[in-house]
Amino acid sequence: MTTNTLSKHVFSIEDFNLWYGNDQAIHQINMEIPRNEITAVIGPSGCGKSTLLKTLNRMIETIPSVHTSGSIKYNNQEIFAKKQLVEELRTHVGMVFQKPNPFPKSIYENVAYGPKIHGIKKKKVLDEIVEKSLRGAAIWDEVKDRLNQNAYGLSGGQQQRICIARCLAIEPDVILMDEPTSALDPISTLKIEELIKELKNDYTIVIVTHNMQQAARISDKTAFMLNGELVEFSDTDQLFSNPKDKRTEDYITGRFG
Amino acid sequence: MTCGLSHNLCVVFKKRGIHVNKKAEQSYSVQDMIKKNKQKKNIGNYFEKGIPYFLLLCAIISVITTIGILFTLLRESITFFSNVSLVDFYLGSEWSPWTDRFGVAPLIIGTLLITAIAICVALPIGLAASIYLSEYASDRTRKIIKPILEILAGIPTVVYGFFALTFVSPLLGSVFTDMKIFNALSAGIVVGIMIIPMIASLSEDAMSAVPKSLREGALGLGATRFEVAMKVVLPAALSGIIASVVLAISRAIGETMIVTIAAGATPNMTFDPRQSIQTLTAFIVQGATGDTSYQSNIYLSIYAVGFTLFIFTLLMNILSQYISRRFKEDY
Numbered sequence: 001m002t003t004n005t006l007s008k009h010v011f012s013i014e015d016f017n018l019w020y021g022n023d024q025a026i027h028q029i030n031m032e033i034p035r036n037e038i039t040a041v042i043g044p045s046g047c048g049k050s051t052l053l054k055t056l057n058r059m060i061e062t063i064p065s066v067h068t069s070g071s072i073k074y075n076n077q078e079i080f081a082k083k084q085l086v087e088e089l090r091t092h093v094g095m096v097f098q099k100p101n102p103f104p105k106s107i108y109e110n111v112a113y114g115p116k117i118h119g120i121k122k123k124k125v126l127d128e129i130v131e132k133s134l135r136g137a138a139i140w141d142e143v144k145d146r147l148n149q150n151a152y153g154l155s156g157g158q159q160q161r162i163c164i165a166r167c168l169a170i171e172p173d174v175i176l177m178d179e180p181t182s183a184l185d186p187i188s189t190l191k192i193e194e195l196i197k198e199l200k201n202d203y204t205i206v207i208v209t210h211n212m213q214q215a216a217r218i219s220d221k222t223a224f225m226l227n228g229e230l231v232e233f234s235d236t237d238q239l240f241s242n243p244k245d246k247r248t249e250d251y252i253t254g255r256f257g
Numbered sequence: 258m259t260c261g262l263s264h265n266l267c268v269v270f271k272k273r274g275i276h277v278n279k280k281a282e283q284s285y286s287v288q289d290m291i292k293k294n295k296q297k298k299n300i301g302n303y304f305e306k307g308i309p310y311f312l313l314l315c316a317i318i319s320v321i322t323t324i325g326i327l328f329t330l331l332r333e334s335i336t337f338f339s340n341v342s343l344v345d346f347y348l349g350s351e352w353s354p355w356t357d358r359f360g361v362a363p364l365i366i367g368t369l370l371i372t373a374i375a376i377c378v379a380l381p382i383g384l385a386a387s388i389y390l391s392e393y394a395s396d397r398t399r400k401i402i403k404p405i406l407e408i409l410a411g412i413p414t415v416v417y418g419f420f421a422l423t424f425v426s427p428l429l430g431s432v433f434t435d436m437k438i439f440n441a442l443s444a445g446i447v448v449g450i451m452i453i454p455m456i457a458s459l460s461e462d463a464m465s466a467v468p469k470s471l472r473e474g475a476l477g478l479g480a481t482r483f484e485v486a487m488k489v490v491l492p493a494a495l496s497g498i499i500a501s502v503v504l505a506i507s508r509a510i511g512e513t514m515i516v517t518i519a520a521g522a523t524p525n526m527t528f529d530p531r532q533s534i535q536t537l538t539a540f541i542v543q544g545a546t547g548d549t550s551y552q553s554n555i556y557l558s559i560y561a562v563g564f565t566l567f568i569f570t571l572l573m574n575i576l577s578q579y580i581s582r583r584f585k586e587d588y
Contacts, residue, residue, distance in 0.1 A: 087479045087480065091479035101470035103489060167477070
């Protein structure tokens with residue numbers, strides 16, 4: 001994949017549909033995700049927002065019954081094209097999951113895992129990557145003295161930041177976040193939110209969240225999805241202060257969902 | 258419905274076997290009915306109290322049996338070792354009980370040879386099968402293959418024995434020179450085939466138990482499925498896999514029928530798998546079925562050999578418990 005042809009939009013989604021077996025989960029979505037901004041996707045449970053997110057790095061394909069139609073372009077390249085290697089796409093489009101999922105290994109091994117599977121073996125280089133990534137995920141100071149301890153000994157919020165560091169270690173272009181704070185307490189959530197805002201300078205971030213306040217606090221653009229359709233997609237300020245669609249207004253004012 | 262309770266409630270009660278007396282409507286509350294039913298069940302109380310004792314008894318039976326077997330083994334072994342010295346038994350290199358030579362080493366080497374061949378066959382195949390089943394196979398494929406694999410585990414060992422003697426051995430004989438008809442290699446290979454399902458099935462269980470989120474974490478970093486299998490799933494399931502292998506090893510050590518039929522009855526001090534050998538277990542069969550007189554040295558030696566075998570499997574069990582604790586990756 002050639003990343004030098006940088007377009008203004010990282011992802012261009014056109015007429016995209018997705019089915020789980022016979023159930024259509026996503027209907028005719030068209031949207032463009034801007035570079036180096038935070039795009040939030042909100043909506044009630046089951047509206048297809050996580051499905052859409054997981055489609056962007058083709059993680060959705062781990063579910064065998066999924067099939068799709070339409071097009072998603074990443075930097076002007078069709079991600080469903082036959083010659084597109086899914087592993088290569090995922091090295092450019094990283095992902096942070098809902099529940100912190102560090103590997104049952106040391107903190108160091110967790111962060112070094114990505115670079116290692118992509119062939120980086122020199123200890124010195126790995127050391128640098130690990131430190132840089134942990135600093136990038138704002139957890140270096142907390143773990144620098146215990147890099148060889150198992151990541152499972154950390155708190156949930158720390159584990160999630162390790163997962164973010166693990167993702168940063170391969171220097172992706174985009175980071176997809178699937179409700180990254182829903183399993184965390186308010187203080188850890190705050191730390192992660194601050195981190196996300198900092199990461200915006202170097203990365204494009206797409207975040208799915210249940211929490212409308214969170215979307216309002218951190219994102220530049222917000223998409224509202226309902227029953228698999230994209231109802232409204234605009235600047236966050238505008239969507240929350242002056243929604244165009246009645247359904248968006250009902251949702252953000254808490255009339256349902 | 259004349260029932261004093263609401264219609265719906267009556268239906269619910271009837272389903273649960275609580276009978277609402279139509280004539281005595283309104284005089285019963287639900288609590289009263291429960292109380293009445295409980296009084297009927299008074300005998301049930303004794304039953305309820307007796308149950309744990311009965312279950313304990315069943316648990317104790319297996320413990321007592323183990324102790325009983327150990328006691329018999331020890332008693333006869335001690336008698337044997339008062340006739341033949343421990344040093345001669347464990348350090349002697351000739352096993353010829355009918356001429357009063359009781360050096361157990363050839364039998365131990367025979368057993369180790371069979372076990373080593375079996376593991377060389379079963380470990381790669383079993384592990385590869387388990388990786389396929391847990392990481393690559395679709396649900397449908399797994400549902401077909403796994404039961405078939407487990408049928409393999411249900412085949413009587415005597416059938417395996419004949420398979421080794423009448424199919425594998427001639428086949429190998431046409432490949433290798435100097436291959437005896439009764440030989441360690443064909444018996445070992447077939448013991449290996451026998452323990453494949455054990456390794457495959459138990460390892461598959463251990464690997465399937467690794468949470469999906471770990472796989473997703475690695476896939477999300479651009480790892481291929483094979484990298485996920487080898488570098489995430491395998492290490493995380495290592496304790497279960499090792500436990501399955503150790504269990505399979507102790508099964509191979511204790512395997513009797515196949516080696517009795519196919520490995521021969523020649524206590525040879527050799528690591529050459531083309532030769533006919535004898536294992537600890539095969540000697541016990543020979544000693545126990547032959548016309549050995551009661552309390553003769555040969556008769557007693559069965560117990561000494563059995564005791565040695567017991568020590569082996571006991572060690573393997575302890576090892577497997579130690580390993581599964583030591584290598585446990587918590588997730």
